[in-house]
Structures are given as C-alpha cells and as structure tokens.
Amino acid sequence: MKPKILTTLARYDGRQFGADLVAGFTVAMVALPLSLAIAIASGAEPADGLVTAIIAGFLISLLGGSRVQIGGPTGAFIVVVFGVIQQHGYDGLVLATLMAGGILLLAGFLRAGNLIAYVPEPVVNGFTIGIAIIIAASQIEDLFGFTLAEAPANFLETLTGLWAARATWSGPATAIGLSTLVLIVILRRVAPRFPGLIIAIAATSLIVVLAGLPVDTIMSRFGALPSRLPMPALPALSPARMIELLPSALVIAFLAGVESLLSAMVADRMIAGHHRPNAEVLAQGAANIGSALFGGLPATGAIARTATNIRAGGLTPVAGITHALVILLVMLFGADLAGHLAMPALAALLVLTAWNMSEPGKWGRHLRARRSDQVLLGLPLVLTVLADLTVAIGVGVGLGLALRLRRRGESPPEWSPPDR
Numbered sequence: 001m002k003p004k005i006l007t008t009l010a011r012y013d014g015r016q017f018g019a020d021l022v023a024g025f026t027v028a029m030v031a032l033p034l035s036l037a038i039a040i041a042s043g044a045e046p047a048d049g050l051v052t053a054i055i056a057g058f059l060i061s062l063l064g065g066s067r068v069q070i071g072g073p074t075g076a077f078i079v080v081v082f083g084v085i086q087q088h089g090y091d092g093l094v095l096a097t098l099m100a101g102g103i104l105l106l107a108g109f110l111r112a113g114n115l116i117a118y119v120p121e122p123v124v125n126g127f128t129i130g131i132a133i134i135i136a137a138s139q140i141e142d143l144f145g146f147t148l149a150e151a152p153a154n155f156l157e158t159l160t161g162l163w164a165a166r167a168t169w170s171g172p173a174t175a176i177g178l179s180t181l182v183l184i185v186i187l188r189r190v191a192p193r194f195p196g197l198i199i200a201i202a203a204t205s206l207i208v209v210l211a212g213l214p215v216d217t218i219m220s221r222f223g224a225l226p227s228r229l230p231m232p233a234l235p236a237l238s239p240a241r242m243i244e245l246l247p248s249a250l251v252i253a254f255l256a257g258v259e260s261l262l263s264a265m266v267a268d269r270m271i272a273g274h275h276r277p278n279a280e281v282l283a284q285g286a287a288n289i290g291s292a293l294f295g296g297l298p299a300t301g302a303i304a305r306t307a308t309n310i311r312a313g314g315l316t317p318v319a320g321i322t323h324a325l326v327i328l329l330v331m332l333f334g335a336d337l338a339g340h341l342a343m344p345a346l347a348a349l350l351v352l353t354a355w356n357m358s359e360p361g362k363w364g365r366h367l368r369a370r371r372s373d374q375v376l377l378g379l380p381l382v383l384t385v386l387a388d389l390t391v392a393i394g395v396g397v398g399l400g401l402a403l404r405l406r407r408r409g410e411s412p413p414e415w416s417p418p419d420r
Contacts, residue, residue: 001108001278003063008316016315023314024322027070029195030308031057032327034353036218036338037346038073039297041138042081044090046218047226047331048297049073054229054328056287056299061320064283065113065276066264068314070305070323071287073297075353076259077252078138079131080389081297084248092245095235098292099242099249104256104285113277116261120400121416122369122376124258125362127392129377130384132357135350137162142347143177145170145215155385172213177344180204184352193311201349205342218346219339227335229328232293251390252298256284260301262418270310303418304356359418376400 008016031053039049053072060071084093107113137158141148147168152158180200187196208215218225260283264275280301287299309319330338366377380396 001065001111001276001282003279003283003317004065004067004276005062005317008067008318012316012318017318019313019315020319021322023309023312023319025326026193026195026312027305027309027314027319027323028326028330029198031070031072031302031305031323032330032338033197033201033341033346033349034302034305035073035327036341037350037353038075038078040218040222040343040346041135041350042073042078042297043085044081044093044297046222048295050225050327050331051229051294052291052296052299054324054331055294055296056291057327058321058324059287059290060260060283060299060301061317061324062283063279063286064264064301064317064320065279066267066301066306067273067275067316068267068271068306068309068319069260069264069275069280069301069317070309070320071260071284071299071301072305074259074300074302075135075350075357076128076131076255076300077298079134079384080248080251080255082138083389084245088245088248091235092241092248093297094292094295095237095241096245096248096252097288097296097298098235099245100252100256100298101285101288101290101292103249103253104281104288106285107253107257108278108280108282108285111278113257113261113279113281116258116277118401118404119258119397120373120376120404122366122373123380123393123396123400124262125359125366126377126380126396127384127389129358130381130392131389132354133381133385134158135357136354139347139350139354141165142216142343143174143351145173145177145344170214172208173215173344176204176208176213176215176342177348180342180345180348181352184349197349201341201345204345205340208342209340216343217339218341218343221343225331225335225339227332229331230295233295235292247390251393252288254393256288256298256300257281259303260284263301263303263306266303266418267306267310270307304353362416372403376403 035049035053036046057072146165148161148165152161183200291299380392383392
C-alpha cells in the first residue's frame with residue numbers, strides 16, 4: 001500500500017528528473033485537449049476537465065502504486081457522467097464522485113485491488129466497446145457541424161436526431177474535423193513520441209481563426225475559460241440524496257478501479273515493472289475525492305496517456321506530477337488561447353479515442369472466442385448502447401461471476417493488455 005513515489009525518490013537523480021520533466025510536458029500536451037473534449041462530451045463545462053486533470057492527475061501520481069501511471073478524466077466515464085448530469089444535475093455528479101472516492105478508499109484499505117482478476121475480461125471489453133460506440137455517435141454532431149433541435153437522451157435518439165438534422169450539415173466544420181483526424185493519425189505514425197494531438201488540433205483551430213470560418217470554438221460556445229482553480233468546497237450532503245446517487249457512485253468507483261488497474265497492468269508490461277494494486281486503488285479514491293472538492297469530474301488512470309508517458313521517457317511519478325503542473329500553468333496563463341480550439345477538432349479527437357477504446361485489433365479474437373465469452377462480451381455491449389451502463393455492468397459482472405463459479409476448477413485467465 002506504499003506509494004511508489006516514496007520508493008523511487010530514494011534513488012532519484014538529475015538524469016531521472018530531466019527525463020520526467022520532458023515526459024511530463026509531453027503528456028500534458030496530450031492530456032490538455034483530451035481533458036477539454038471529455039468534459040464537453042460529458043455534458044460538463046470545458047474547465048471541469050482541466051480541473052480534473054490538474055487535481056486528480058497530481059494525486060494519482062503522488063499517491064499511486066505505479067511508477068508511470070497518468071491519471072485524469074477518461075473516455076470511459078463520458079456515458080455515466082452524461083447520464084448523472086442529465087438525471088441529477090452537476091451537483092449530483094460532484095456528490096456521486098465524492099462518494100465513489102470514499103468507496104475506493106474503503107476498497108483499498110480492505111485490499112480489494114487484486115479482485116480485478118476475477119472480473120471476466122469479456123465483460124469489461126463489452127461495456128468498453130459499448131461506451132466507444134456511444135462516444136463516436138455523440139461526436140458526429142460537432143464533427144460534421146450538424147445543428148440538433150434538442151440534446152438527445154440516448155443512442156437511438158442521437159441517430160434519429162442526426163438524421164433529422166442532416167440538412168444543417170456544415171462544410172467548413174466537416175473539413176476541419178476530418179483534417180484534424182487525418183493529421184492526428186499521420187503524426188502518430190510518423191512521430192509517435194511527438195505530442196501530435198495538440199499540434200493537429202492547434203493547427204486546424206488556427207486555420208479557423210485566421211480564415212474566419214463559421215466553425216464553433218470552445219469560447220464561442222461556452223465563453224472564456226477560467227484562468228484559476230476554483231476554491232475547494234463540500235457538495236450539499238443529505239442521506240436521501242446520497243442513497244439516490246449510490247448506484248451512480250458504485251458505477252463510477254467500479255470504472256475507476258477497473259480502468260486504473262488495467263492501465264497499471266499495461267504500464268507493467270511496457271517497463272517490466274510491478275505496480276501495487278491496493279496503493280493504486282487508494283490513490284484513485286483520494287483523487288476522486290480531491291476532484292469532487294474542486295468541482296471536477298470522476299478520474300482514473302488513463303491507458304493512452306500512461307503509454308505516452310512511458311514512450312516519452314517517464315521514469316517515476318514525478319512525470320505525472322509535472323504533467324498536472326504544466327496543465328495548471330496553461331490554465332493560469334494560456335486560457336485564452338485554449339478557448340480558441342475548434343469544436344470539430346475536439347470531436348475528431350474523441351472519435352479517434354473511441355476507435356482506440358474499441359481495440360479493433362482484438363475484434364477477430366472476439367469472434368473466435370468460445371460462445372460463453374461471446375455472450376459475456378455481447379450482452380454488456382448491447383445493454384450499454386441500448387439500455388444503461390449501470391444495468392450493463394450489473395448484468396455482465398453477475399453473469400460473469402456465475403460462470404466463474406461454474407468453472408471454479410479453472411484458474412482465472414490472465415488479462416491481455418489493452419491497446420488503447
């Protein structure tokens with residue numbers, strides 16, 4: 001349960017600090033547009049994403065059980081956060097996030113971090129692909145510049161609304177969105193260690209500003225971004241409200257625990273290391289409590305940002321702390337510039353994020369899996385898209401554990417590392 005930073009600082013030197021500094025800056029350039037885009041897609045304000053990346057990202061690196069884990073808002077939370085805000089308002093989301101943090105702290109103290117191995121991998125793959133489908137569908141509006149009459153409540157209503165709004169299609173928005181998408185893909189292949197995300201989004205957003213294109217930006221839609229952190233405050237607490245939000249808090253805690261431990265496993269394989277799962281769960285709990293106190297979003301370990309940190313040369317949790325401080329500096333001194341980022345460019349980023357979340361390289365393996373594993377994947381996927389993520393997780397985990405009892409003579413299969 002000991003944070004990794006206490007282990008790594010015992011032999012810390014100038015060479016490691018230099019490597020962590022470069023990696024932290026690189027990851028911050030990736031995390032900045034992602035944090036803004038995830039907050040917007042979740043139905044929150046763009047600044048909420050930055051607050052989450054700063055507060056939660058700092059605490060996850062400071063207290064976590066992985067040397068190189070990077071934390072913050074992730075795409076896995078978009079669906080559940082959007083649903084909680086729609087049903088209970090943003091104050092309800094903050095309270096649910098605070099409760100989720102408490103649940104994760106309790107899980108960490110009870111040393112429940114190792115229980116992730118007993119959740120069947122097909123279940124997690126199923127609702128992750130379902131979330132990816134919903135995210136991609138939700139970004140079509142901004143990617144192609146459609147104007148919907150009202151915000152859709154679910155996946156089917158999104159498709160219906162997009163078809164009804166097809167006449168509002170915008171050529172300039174489409175050109176900016178698709179150009180950003182292509183540029184990100186090219187930069188990732190040509191210079192994978194370079195912060196291509198921020199370069200692609202900044203370049204196409206600059207075209208919007210210089211050419212005066214009729215394309216929405218963060219500032220035109222949401223107003224200016226704040227240039228300071230909000231003061232911490234407790235959300236309104238009441239037993240009735242907490243009982244009402246308990247299902248949402250449990251889902252947030254489950255997603256944060258699963259995603260962070262999966263990310264730590266990916267990091268272990270990339271650096272030939274070994275994370276401390278219970279310390280990681282405790283860090284996720286503290287990070288979600290901290291994010292809630294500052295009015296932020298739920299947070300967890302981010303697989304793509306963690307991998308970027310490793311590829312950029314990050315060696316210790318100091319890289320993650322640096323990443324959070326760089327985003328804070330951008331908020332303090334560069335909020336006006338960030339406000340000019342184009343909405344179609346951010347939508348393109350999230351479409352690509354959704355594609356990576358679905359892990360297309362594993363689709364063939366899913367189709368060749370045994371029938372029971374296909375059911376464990378397909379049922380949560382369909383329930384996530386057409387019903388509700390809470391129902392999908394409950395049904396999937398329950399069915400998966402029942403199947404595990406039936407196969408109790410078998411050892412749990414080793415998780416394959418996610419490629420996101």
